[in-house]
Amino acid sequence: MTMRVAVQMDPIETVNVDADTTFALMEEAQARGAELFVYHPDQLVWLQGRVLARARPVTVRHEQGNHADLGEPVMLDLAEDVDVVLMRQDPPFDMAYQTAAHILEFLKGRTLVLNDPAWVRSSPEKIMPLLFPDLIPPTLISRDIGALRAFRDTHSDIIIKPLYGNGGAGVFRLRPGDGNFSSLLEMFFAQSREPVVAQAFLPAVEKGDKRVLLIDGEPVGAINRVPQKGETRSNMHVGGVAEASELDDADRAICAAIGPVLRERDLVLVGIDVIGGRMTEINVTSPTGVQELKRFSGIDTCAIFWDCVEKRLAI
DSSP states (O other): OOOEEEEEOSOGGGOOTTTOHHHHHHHHHHHTTOEEEEEOGGGEEEETTEEEEEEEEEEEOSOTTSOEEEOOOEEEETTTSOSEEEEOOOOOOSHHHHHHHHHHHTTTTTSEEESOHHHHHTOOTTTGGGGOGGGSOSEEEESOHHHHHHHHHHHSSEEEEETTOOTTTTOEEEOTTOTTHHHHHHHHHHHOSSOEEEEEOOGGGGGOEEEEEEETTEEEEEEEEEOOTTOSOOOGGGTOEEEEOOOOHHHHHHHHHHHHHHHHTTOOEEEEEEETTEEEEEEOSSOOOHHHHHHHHOOOHHHHHHHHHHHHHHO
């Protein structure tokens, strides 16, 4: 029987076919004979107990600019018309994101949705690591200026970033004596009612920020992302350069600790960020890095992912 897959994602027309993980997942599904549909979260509908999406059938090819043949829109009943829904739109992790997760939760027990939307909603990427305080750098989450100031006094060299940001946006390093501390907090708090994350700066970031990919709680492989000279952030969205890497003992210990929780929460494709043996984030929304990992190591994360999906559908 042909597997039918609906992908909830950002517009496919703008993806980079040589880097985008969602596109690579679609290529592998199509190679296995799957029928693919794409839709944007804005096209998701709850109506009288039904979960619908105004989706377009799509055929993909690895040819930038000519990488997607899109058919006419159809209204899919996601409980009846498809076998799998991939929730793969990028953050920000705002109320629109959470609402989409709420709607997809109504498919539980009827259609396989990955990653599990209830746990995606309840596992923000900078909060979930707090379950493992021994594995992360010294961290504070707060809007309390006194608490933030005390944290800075203790750790001196710190990172401050938005709690629900992504792609390295809004990440600031405050070195000892930096006079921008108060004005930076004023800027954050004027833009949002959310707390911020403060972490002790990890000098090892100069050698890279390792992205470790896991499937169903088991480590698959890792790449390293090295920041540009003079840059604190290593995210590839802001110019970080990917290079080959391997799992070390610290990575494996972290994965062994978090793996059971990922499996319990049905978070199948996950990417964690590790700097100097310390985990800084657990990415469960739309983790990236599978194409780089395959280029550097030959490890095909997408094939492993779809093997896992097909096993679940057979149960």
